[in-house]
Amino acid sequence: MEFLTERLDDQEHLTAGDPGGMLPAVAASAAQVRTGYRVALEAGVERLGGAGRPRAIVVVGMGGSAIAGDILAAVCGYSAPLPVLTVRGYQLPGWVGATDLVIAVSCSGRTEETLSAATEAVRRGCTLLAVGSPDSPLEAIATQASGLYVPVPATGQPRANIWLLTTPVIAAAVALGVAHADAGVFENVAKTLEDMAHRCRPASESFINPGKSLAAELAESVPMIWGSSPSAAVAAYRLACQLNENGKYPAVFGELPEANHNQVVAFDGALAERDIYADTASRTLRLVLLRDTEEHPQVARRREASLRLAEDRGVPVTELAAEGTHPLERLASLIGLGDYASTYLALGYGIDPTPVTAITELKARISQ
DSSP states (O other): OOOOOGGGGHHHHHHHHOOTTTHHHHHHHHHHHHHHHHHHHHHHHHGGGGGGOOSSSSEEOOHHHHHHHHHHHHHHHHTTOEEEEOOOOSSOOOOOTTTTTEEEEESSSSOOOHHHHHHHHHTOOOOEEEEOOOHHHHHHHHHTOOOEEEEEOOOOOGGGGGGHHHHHHHHHHHHHSSSOHHHHHHHHHHHHHHHHHTTTTHHHTTOOOOOHHHHHHHHHEEEEEESSSHHHHHHHHHHHHHHHHOOOOOEEEEEETTTGTTTTGGGGGGOOOOOEEEEESSEEEEEEEEETOOHHHHHHHHHHHHHHHHHHTOOOOEEOOOOOSSSHHHHHHHHHHHHHHHHHHHHTTTOOOOOOHHHHHHHHHHHH
């Protein structure tokens, strides 16, 4: 299977090769922020503040729904007055109890792991907030437990609804005084995503389109994606997952400084070797550095040293810088670009970015 850059500037191919509409779904990210904020307010998330601050916030979810918890933790940052934890699985940690807030996020409202964890949260007497599709089993659990439910008009794949699912979670944290954002911040996030949609639109040619350019750089490489802050690390994880699901493509993610204690050694490995005389391209390592303005000074030094180390060994490097003032804006700039790049990477290989056949088959085998 060969990656062809010319496919990305063929409008007929971009339409025919994307029957599930992943590109339009990514382009709708700004609308998702606005809709998610509106439905969160309509559902009454501000009432959470009246019950006092919980001991901890535990977000339960899987896949494209669970990343809402990672984004929440990044937005709250190190100054958060309580722990913010994401649980991906069937069970809650043993310490979670009646003084904690559990936020269950499921795009379909039917994810079995999330339903199991939400049911356990109710049994333990936790405060429950749930976000998902209306008239779903998750809504039934929240309603029966007198919890709060935010029904979101999600369509398509969960990973294509990241902002619709995440925005109510952030709005809830704002109501609790754990995160700091007002309506203006959410609108700025929407504008950031609108600007990215304009720059990465299908009609924009590869040489000026950052999404298509990034896809071309990642093609025929094994991307090792590092974030230079907790926020950038969330974007690195998201990009790796999007390359997996949209591009059906392998990727490794990490966070500095931890990646300097293990993944950096791959610079001396077999995938770092390139044959410049080969007739055909071979898949080699590529370092992708996601930068943030809130880097620890020592992390900034490590990032710069890592870049030089890679270049000294002939490992190609891609560096992307977050844009914006608020942490949520900066995350949106990196995630938005990565969502486009992963979709264009799939289309450049002639792959439909929407289906996740292996996941569907896996679920079918488990249910037997």
